[in-house]
Amino acid sequence: MDIGFILRCLMSRTSQSNKISIATILIGSVLLAALFLFPGFLPSLNLEKNHLAFHTLLEFFSVFVSFSISAFGWIAFRDMRTTTMLWLPIVFTAIGALDLLHALSYEGMPFFITENSAGKSIWFWIAARLTESVALLALLAHKEKPVTRKQYGALLLLPWAYVLLLAVIIIRFEASLPTLVVNGAGTTALKNALEYVNAALHAASIVFVVRYYRQTRSRTELELVFGIGLLLAASLLFTVYVHILDSIVIAGHLLKVAGYVFIFRCFYFARLEMIFQHKQRTEQDLQEVRGKLESFIEHTPDCIAFQDLKGRIVQVNHGFETIFGVCAEEAVGKRLSDLVSACRMDLKPLRKVFAGEPLIGHEMVIERKDGKTVRISTTLSPVRNAAGERVSIASISRDITEQKEAEAKLRQAEQELVETVREHQGMILKYKIQEGRIIHTLCDGQLLYDMQLQPEQIVGQGLPAIWLDDGQQRFHEHYQTAWAGRRVDFEATIQGIVCFITLSPIRRNGVIAEVIGSWINITKLKKTEELLQKSEKLAVVGELAAGVAHEIRNPLTTLKGFTQILGMKVDEDSQPFIELMMSELERIEAITSEFMVVAKPQQNQYEPVDIPQVLQQVIQLLGPQATLNNVQISLEVDAAVTTIYGDANQMKQVFMNVMKNAIESMERGGSMYIEVDNPQAGQLCVKVRDTGSGIPADMLPRLGEPFYTLKEKGTGLGLMVSYRIIEAHQGRISFDSEVGLGTTVRIALPTKSGF
Structure with missing residues (x-):
């Protein structure tokens, strides 16, 4: 033991109890040294008669202390849960059990499981002492760690298994074990060696304890030093006796018992110290929490109030005065209804609060004494004591007047935005690309509904399938380009609607956050452009036709006259050639006549025209041609109003062109169905449907263009003139055809009442 260290501790500013413990260790060390150096120093007490009683009493007390340490360590483990407190009860359970076997197997004891003998008793003693020294050194030398394992109860079986194994070995092989004590001759060299090993392990344990004490200056380490020192001294004493008596x-x-007592005191005081430290930390934490809580209550802008179970205010903070306009002195002892002019709230939830249920986020409107109306959100909860009884009601209130006004304005702005976007004739959308996936965040507008879609089908989704029809996979490319930071403008046709689309990236903090898309329906604009192009073509054709017709008519008249004269003079064999020449000249004259119609539209005087009557006349005129081509013509009139304002001759020309084209498309015969009806008020519709060869879909948009025709010898001027006539009558003409099945021509005209 480091005597210098003990003297320094005694002279230092340590506690009175620590000084007493140090002094006791010092005095005890001197006495133990005297007993070891001068064995005769202890006078003979003639203990031969009472030796067994003294031995049994001391051993049983030692066993009691060992089991007490074990029990105390197990109880302390519930709170401390460290490796030391886990192994402490295990080790001292084994030590106590071995000491008990040592006492019961001692010579002269009245009972044991086998014959009592000094050999068994001494070997149980050595096993207990070595277990004690090795375990104490291991516990002191290891690094303390918290125990997280939950199934530690099974470890209590470990010491009993250890003791049972040693007991079987010692009892079964006693005769084969080396002799440790010879009465009259003293202890053997093996016995002394084992005792010295035990003493050396105790000395090493003392070194660890002294090191801990230098760091902590705790009384518990001094108690442990004294206890281990007494055990060390006991080990040395057991090397010098001659007879067991x-x-x-x-x-x-006695030294061993005293050492165990000090070890017990060490762990006992360690437990008390832990309790006091825990209590001190708890009080400090409680004081800190209380200070923070008071500071929070006082300085929070929210209103915090406590009411008794009768609704009277007990305590309020500064926020109460701000929200309710009443100072704390005036509020204490009164109910909330006494402090405000009017309060509009549902009282049913309040009854639940006073019944013990919390109320969270309850809104109410109050009118303060100064006339200001305030909307507040209140959370009420019962406050209970340690017994779980309700003692008061705590409330936290927040002024949400500005918040509610802002929410109302925001909702109004959102509603206006939604209405604006929804009433937009086009379509507005927003999207972003996340993990390579297109996600629309907004989509609305009249154009969306024209496409037979709803906003919920687009928002949160990618590109709809109908946007990708007709080979329009370029949508993906345009979307990616806009997300990369470039503005994109393009056209797309979806379900017959021509759209002009603009995608504009939006940057926030230099990063593209989303892309806004604007869709505009330009179908009418496209049709207008087509009409303008047709008009320009017609104007060019008109100018050309006027020049051609003017230049052709004079020589054509001359050629026709001389051909007729020549026909009267030729013989019969040449007459067919003359007739052929006249036929071709008449055809040229018909073409020039059509040119003149295109070149110089006539200023017509419109009058009431009965369409079914005109159709009947055209059917009669085309009857022979229909019969020759094996075509049956049927007319069905299902219209209440059949009269229009127009030019009968021009309408006859239109119907003749359309019906003639239908007959010529049915080379092998067929049927022509003519229907007249009023699809809507103020409109008359004539449908001419044939069962001919049909018209390819890519040619339908070009019908009506000059010189565009499907007939081998046609000029395309007949259908172009028909378009001009229908447009002049404020109507429209359209074609619907399928190759191999036939064509349907729809001519819509305003009626007399709707003109």
Whole structure:
């Protein structure tokens, strides 16, 4: 033991109890040294008669202390849960059990599981001492760690298994074990060696404890130093006795018992110190929490109030005065209804609060004494004591007047935005690309509904399938380009609607956050452009036709006249050639006549025209041609109003062109169905449907263009003139055809009442 260290501790500013413990260790160390150096120093007490009683009493007390340490360590483990407190009860359970076997197998004891003998008793003693020294050194040398394992109860079986194994070995092989003590001759060299090993392990344990004490200056380490020092001294004493009845044996047992007592005191005081430290930390934490809580209550802008179970205010903070306009002195002892002019709220939830249920986020409107109306959100909850009884009601209130006004304005702005976007004739959308996936965040507008879609089908989704029809996979490319930071403008046709689309990236903090898309329906604009192009073509054709017709008519008249004269003079064999020439000249004259119609539209005087009557006349005129081509013509009139304002001759020309084209498309015969009806008020519709060869879909948009025709010898001027006539009558003409099945021509005209 480091005597210098003990003297420095005694002279230092340490506690009175620590000084007493140090002094006791010092005095005890001197006495133990005297007993070891001068064995005769302890007078013979003639303990031969009472040796067994003294030995049994001391050993049983030692066993009691060992089991007490074990029990105390197990109880302390519930709170501390460290490796030391886990292994402490295991180790001292084994030590106590071995000491008990040592006491019961001692010579002269009245009972044991086998014959009592000094050999068994001494070997149980050595096993207990070595277990004690090795375990104490291991516990002191290891690094303390918290225990997280939950199934630790099974470890209590470990010491009993260890003791049972040693007991079987010692009892079964006693005769084969080396002799440790010879009465009259003293202890053997093996016994002394084992005791010295035990003493050395105790000395090493003392070194660890002294190191801990230098760091902590705790009384518990001093108690442990004294206890281990007494055990060390006991080990040394048991190397010098000659007979087991020597007084040194009793002195050694006394030292061992005293050492166990100090070890017990060490862990006991360690437990008390832990409790006091825990209590001190708890009080400090409680004081800190209380200070923070008071500071929070006082300085929070929210209103915090406590009411008793009768609704009277007990305590309020500064926020109460701000929200309710009443100071704390005036509020305490009164109910909330006494402090405000009017309060509009549902009282049913309040009854639940006073019944013990919390109320969270309850809104109410109050009118303060100064006339200001305030909307507040209140959370009420019962406050209970340690017994779980309700003692008061705590409330936290927040002024949400500005918040509610802002929410109302925001909702109004959102509603206006939604209405604006929804009433937009086009379509507005927003999207972003996340993990390579297109996600629309907004989509609305009249154009969306024209496409037979709803906003919920687009928002949160990618590109709809109908946007990708007709080979329009370029949508993906345009979307990616806009997300990369470039504005994109393009056209797309979806379900017959021509759209002009603009995608504009939006940057926030230099990063593209989303893309806004604007869709505009330009179908009418496209049709207008087509009409303008047709008009320009017609104007060019008109100018050309006027020039051609003017230049052709004079020589054509001359050629026709001379051909007729020539026909009267030729013989019969040449007459067919003359007729052929006249036929071709008449055809040229018909073409020039059509040119003149295109070149110089006539200023017509419109009058009431009965369409079914005109159709009947055209059917009669085309009857022979229909019969020759094996075509049956049927007319069905299902219209209440059949009269229009127009030019009968021009309408006859239109119907003749359309019906003639239908007959010529049915080379092998067929049927022509003519229907007249009023699809809507103020409109008359004539449908001419044939069962001919049909018209390819890519040619339908070009019908009506000059010189565009499907007939081998046609000019395309007939259908172009028909378009001009229908447009002049404020109507429209359209074609619907399928190759191999036939064509349907729809001519819509305003009626007399709707003109």
